[in-house]
Amino acid sequence: xxxxxxxxxxxxxxxxxxxxxxxxxxxxxxxxxxxxxxxxxxxxxxxxxxxxxxxxxxxxxxxxxxxxxxxxxxxxxxxxxxxxxxxxxxxxxxxxxxxxxxxxxxxxxxxxxxxxxxxxxxxxxxxxxxxxxxxxxxxxxxxxxxxxxxxxxxxxxxxxxxxxxxxxxxxxxxxxxxxxxxxxxxxxxxxxxxxxxxxxxxxxxxxxxxxxxxxxxxxxxxxxxxxxxxxxxxxxxxxxxxxxxxxxxxxxxxxxxxxxxxxxxxxxxxxxxxxxxxxxxxxxx
Numbered sequence: 072x073x074x075x076x077x078x079x080x081x082x083x084x085x086x087x088x089x090x091x092x093x094x095x096x097x098x099x100x101x102x103x104x105x106x107x108x109x110x111x112x113x114x115x116x117x118x119x120x121x122x123x124x125x126x127x128x129x130x131x132x133x134x135x136x137x138x139x140x141x142x143x144x145x146x147x148x149x150x151x152x153x154x155x156x157x158x159x160x161x162x163x164x165x166x167x168x169x170x171x172x173x174x175x176x177x178x179x180x181x182x183x184x185x186x187x188x189x190x191x192x193x194x195x196x197x198x199x200x201x202x203x204x205x206x207x208x209x210x211x212x213x214x215x216x217x218x219x220x221x222x223x224x225x226x227x228x229x230x231x232x233x234x235x236x237x238x239x240x241x242x243x244x245x246x247x248x249x250x251x252x253x254x255x256x257x258x259x260x261x262x263x264x265x266x267x268x269x270x271x272x273x274x275x276x277x278x279x280x281x282x283x284x285x286x287x288x289x290x291x292x293x294x295x296x297x298x299x300x301x302x303x304x305x306x307x308x309x310x311x312x313x314x315x316x317x318x319x320x321x322x323x324x325x326x327x328x329x330x331x332x333x334x335x336x337x338x339x340x341x342x343x344x345x346x347x348x349x350x351x352x353x354x355x356x
Contacts, residue, residue, distance in 0.1 A: 087201055087202060090198045091205065094168070099167060100206065103164045103210060104209075104210065104213060107160075107164065107217070108213060108214075110156065110160070110214060110217075111148070111221040114141075114148075114152060114155075115148075115221060115222075118141065137150050137234055138151060138154075138155075140233075140234055143229070144228065144231065144232065145218075145220070145221075145223030145229070146219065146230070146231040146239075146241065147226070148222025148226055149218040149222055149248055150231065150251070151218075152214055152218035153252070153255065157312065157314070159288075161214070164206075164207060164210035164211075165210070165259045165262045167266075167280050168203045168207050168210070169262075169267045170266030170269055170276065170279035170280035170282070170283050171280060172200070173267070173270040174269075174271075174274060174278070174279045177274040178275065178276055193350065203263065203267065211256050215251075215252055219245075228241060229241060231243075231248075231318070233318060234318075235320070237320040247317050247318055250314075250317045251314040251317050254313065254317065254327050254330070257331045257334055258310065258330055260334045261307040261333075261334045261337040262283055262284075264337060264342050265282075265283045265286060265287075265341055267341065268345040269282045271345045271348055271349040272348065287308070290307060290308040293306055293308070294309045304329070306333075309330075310326060310329060310330025311330070313327045
């Protein structure tokens with residue numbers, strides 16, 4: 072049995088506070104936060120230039136359109152920002168924070184020095200995963216919070232006008248939007264798990280981030296292939312807009328429960344593969 076130095080506590084190595092400060096001070100974190108915070112203002116300018124008004128005709132295919140009610144209130148504007156960004160834009164920060172976390176240390180040739188500190192491998196991955204998920208959650212929350220504030224300033228505070236008909240009071244609307252944000256985060260866990268697993272397999276951060284984004288796009292493409300039938304229900308992309316059920320007169324849980332179960336299942340498997348592979352990997356960078 073290997074001897075342990077007096078006072079050494081594996082659980083106290085690489086504290087979450089230290090790792091969080093390291094990651095949140097990085098330029099890519101600041102840039103991504105700036106992009107997400109700027110999106111609502113870009114959309115407000117677009118609606119102003121385009122002369123958009125609430126109560127548009129909508130699409131002719133029967134699909135829910137949040138664009139038509141975007142300028143009805145601040146809550147409607149926040150829902151619209153989530154609608155236009157959940158499919159791809161919010162995938163990018165999740166893939167970036169989770170895919171860059173381990174691979175970046177390898178690319179800087181600092182990973183082996185962290186492990187020699189000594190930081191146990193499981194502790195290293197756990198700290199980085201928790202901070203990456205925290206950063207991802209912060210990014211997903213930032214967009215609707217800024218959108219709600221900017222939309223309220225631009226269009227006023229009022230009830231949430233539902234594209235399917237009916238309205239929700241302002242207080243209920245905030246609660247429903249919080250539920251939407253929570254579901255969006257859970258639905259992105261599969262992207263987080265994929266990016267994190269790839270980050271433990273490569274020394275190239277862009278490879279891990281790009282691989283996660285690319286495979287997410289492939290999932291969206293496959294979900295569009297109606298010939299797959301019920302097999303599409305096993306694709307996380309199939310449930311990415313299930314949060315729209317939360318913005319109905321009567322809250323529906325079925326789609327969100329199925330989507331959350333699919334996303335969490337994939338994420339757990341991918342994270343388990345990441346921990347298992349990293350524990351046996353030769354660290355030379």
